[in-house]
Amino acid sequence: EPEVTQTPSHQVTQMGQEVILRCVPISNHLYFYWYRQILGQKVEFLVSFYNNEISEKSEIFDDQFSVERPDGSNFTLKIRSTKLEDSAMYFCASSRDGAGNSPLHFGNGTRLTVT
Amino acid sequence: DQQVKQNSPSLSVQEGRISILNCDYTNSMFDYFLWYKKYPAEGPTFLISISSIKDKNEDGRFTVFLNKSAKHLSLHIVPSQPGDSAVYFCAAGTSGTYKYIFGTGTRLKVLA
Numbered sequence: 705e706p707e708v709t710q711t712p713s714h715q716v717t718q719m720g721q722e723v724i725l726r727c728v729p730i731s732n733h734l735y736f737y738w739y740r741q742i743l744g745q746k747v748e749f750l751v752s753f754y755n756n757e758i759s760e761k762s763e764i765f766d767d768q769f770s771v772e773r774p775d776g777s778n779f780t781l782k783i784r785s786t787k788l789e790d791s792a793m794y795f796c797a798s799s800r801d802g803a804g805n806s807p808l809h810f811g812n813g814t815r816l817t818v819t
Numbered sequence: 820d821q822q823v824k825q826n827s828p829s830l831s832v833q834e835g836r837i838s839i840l841n842c843d844y845t846n847s848m849f850d851y852f853l854w855y856k857k858y859p860a861e862g863p864t865f866l867i868s869i870s871s872i873k874d875k876n877e878d879g880r881f882t883v884f885l886n887k888s889a890k891h892l893s894l895h896i897v898p899s900q901p902g903d904s905a906v907y908f909c910a911a912g913t914s915g916t917y918k919y920i921f922g923t924g925t926r927l928k929v930l931a
Contacts (some may be wrong), residue, residue, distance in 0.1 A: 708862070710862075737917075737923075747924075749918045749921075751896070754916035759917035760916065802917055803913060803915065804851040805851065805914060807853050807868055808853075809865060810855075813862050
């Protein structure tokens, strides 16, 4: 069964450094998402992406965050200058159709630790 | 602003019995609902969904019920198995939008 893959599985970085989290969505999916989960808390929506542009973003997704689909297969999340509170599990997801029509399929996440 | 709530943080059930996980929502624009199961160190795994035009959807041991007037949905697992022990999240979305809102999760423990 096709799956969403994320790399790396764990990333440790120092505060103020830039990080790029990578994802390969399911190949015939058209909608792409990033969510995050701070330890023990809810799964929070960050951003959705369709047709090479951001469709929707949350208030968490400020100017320090950006997303890109550079080559038609990868989908990346960049955090420009990491803060301690960015430490979380970051999940990439993809879906065939938009919300309200098809489920999200998630990768296994990248654990980001900011020291 | 918690639009999707799971008021029970944990639930323990004996193997073979029914597990009932509950979820409430406040936004009447939601018209598509999903349940996910999550094991530690893994991403959420899709289990079952329901559209607001239905009040029940069944897939094997999993059944989701939707009560639109009460803005409530539930997931029934029958019979429960030890491998069902995980955190369960409900999520809600609106057609034509581009996000799902997740609840806070319920940790299910199925006792052998």
